[in-house]
Amino acid sequence: MEAADPAVISESENARLTLADYRANFIEMKAEQADRLLGSREALLDNVLDFHSNSDLAAQAAELGLDKDPVVAAQLSRARRMILVAAMLGRVSRQIEVPDDLEVLAKERYLQQQDKWVTHERRKVAHILVTPGTGCRCEVPKPAETIRKIQGRLAKGESFAALAKEYSDDPSTAGAGGEISSWLLRDGKTVPQFENAAFALKEVGDVSGPVETAYGIHLIKLTELEPSRQLSFDEVKPAIEEQIRQQLRFSAMEQARGDAYPRDEAIDLAAIQNLLREMRASMPESETAEPATP
Numbered sequence: 001m002e003a004a005d006p007a008v009i010s011e012s013e014n015a016r017l018t019l020a021d022y023r024a025n026f027i028e029m030k031a032e033q034a035d036r037l038l039g040s041r042e043a044l045l046d047n048v049l050d051f052h053s054n055s056d057l058a059a060q061a062a063e064l065g066l067d068k069d070p071v072v073a074a075q076l077s078r079a080r081r082m083i084l085v086a087a088m089l090g091r092v093s094r095q096i097e098v099p100d101d102l103e104v105l106a107k108e109r110y111l112q113q114q115d116k117w118v119t120h121e122r123r124k125v126a127h128i129l130v131t132p133g134t135g136c137r138c139e140v141p142k143p144a145e146t147i148r149k150i151q152g153r154l155a156k157g158e159s160f161a162a163l164a165k166e167y168s169d170d171p172s173t174a175g176a177g178g179e180i181s182s183w184l185l186r187d188g189k190t191v192p193q194f195e196n197a198a199f200a201l202k203e204v205g206d207v208s209g210p211v212e213t214a215y216g217i218h219l220i221k222l223t224e225l226e227p228s229r230q231l232s233f234d235e236v237k238p239a240i241e242e243q244i245r246q247q248l249r250f251s252a253m254e255q256a257r258g259d260a261y262p263r264d265e266a267i268d269l270a271a272i273q274n275l276l277r278e279m280r281a282s283m284p285e286s287e288t289a290e291p292a293t294p
Contacts (some may be wrong), residue, residue, distance in 0.1 A: 008067050010048060015065070016058040025051050092256045093249040106240040110233045117231040122185050124177035124224035125198050128163060129170040131216035143217045147210050150219060154207060169216065181224065194218060 008016045014108035026034070037044040067071055101104065108119060128150060130143040133253040146227040150163050161177025184190060184198055201222040 012056045014059040015052060017055060019053055021055070022051070022129055023154075078286045089253045089256060092252050096245070096248045096252050098245060098248070102241055102244060103237070105244055106237055107233060109244070110236060114230065114291055117225070117236045118228050119231060120185055120187075121199075121228040122215075122226050123185040123198060123201075123222060125184055125222045126160060126164060126223050127170070127173065127180065128160070128168045128178050128219045129216050130167060131169040141294060144210070147217050147219065151210075154219075160207065160219075178221070183226075191215070194220065198222070249255075 007018050009019060009022065029294040037047055061072075067076060071215060124208070125128075130146045130150075132143055134180050146167060150167055153163060153194070154160060159177075161179075164174055164178030168178055173180055180284045182194065186195065186199055190198075191213045193211055197208045197218075198220050201208060201220070204222050204225055205220050208218075209221060
């Protein structure tokens with residue numbers, strides 16, 4: 001029996017892959033992906049099986065001459081073209097010249113757009129939720145009655161957190177004294193009645209009146225408030241400078257593409273139209289047809 005080639009590290013009937021093949025497979029991999037594969041033999045094996053089977057199937061296709069099929073050949077050509085286009089535009093992007101006065105430009109933009117560089121007011125709140133419940137509640141007080149009872153105990157100086165633990169029907173916050181861990185913003189992502197009541201509170205420690213939502217009746221306490229403020233130039237300088245770099249990169253790539261356009265007089269559009277009409281007769285119909293990538 002012939003000894004296996006030591007340079008081959010995975011082998012099947014139609015594919016014999018070497019370290020060079022696997023190096024090419026891993027060359028675009030991110031460090032986090034590599035760590036995941038190195039940390040799990042099963043994940044690494046899955047990757048190897050996928051890569052090797054793809055290589056085997058591609059070899060079978062080439063052996064059968066499928067790469068010579070006009071449609072497959074066009075797809076291969078298009079894929080190669082788009083990869084080279086991305087490489088070229090990436091090269092153009094990397095070669096942009098960053099102006100020496102980048103900081104000055106950033107400062108000018110900051111002064112022109114100061115209203116964009118502000119933090120939004122955000123708040124933290126705690127709440128007590130009393131729900132109607134389900135089924136027969138013949139002996140159970142109505143939510144409004146329970147809320148009035150809680151308000152009376154708050155008025156006597158009892159702890160909001162203790163009352164939340166005792167009364168709140170919100171299982172995710174009751175144990176924490178009603179505290180909602182995430183910051184609340186005026187962004188429309190919270191139930192409107194709850195959001196409006198929370199942002200109507202003036203001072204930390206203030207408690208709202210009863211707030212009715214689809215979930216039940218709430219009492220809301222303001223526990224923390226961070227007002228909106230103007231960010232300083234030093235705080236946003238890196239972001240503005242990167243914004244300028246991105247615009248320079250985009251402009252350079254747009255310029256490169258524009259330079260690659262043919263002149264109007266160098267395009268025989270009539271010939272292209274005639275070709276498309278000729279080919280149109282044999283094109284399949286599709287309800288969700290999309291324009292082809294050039």
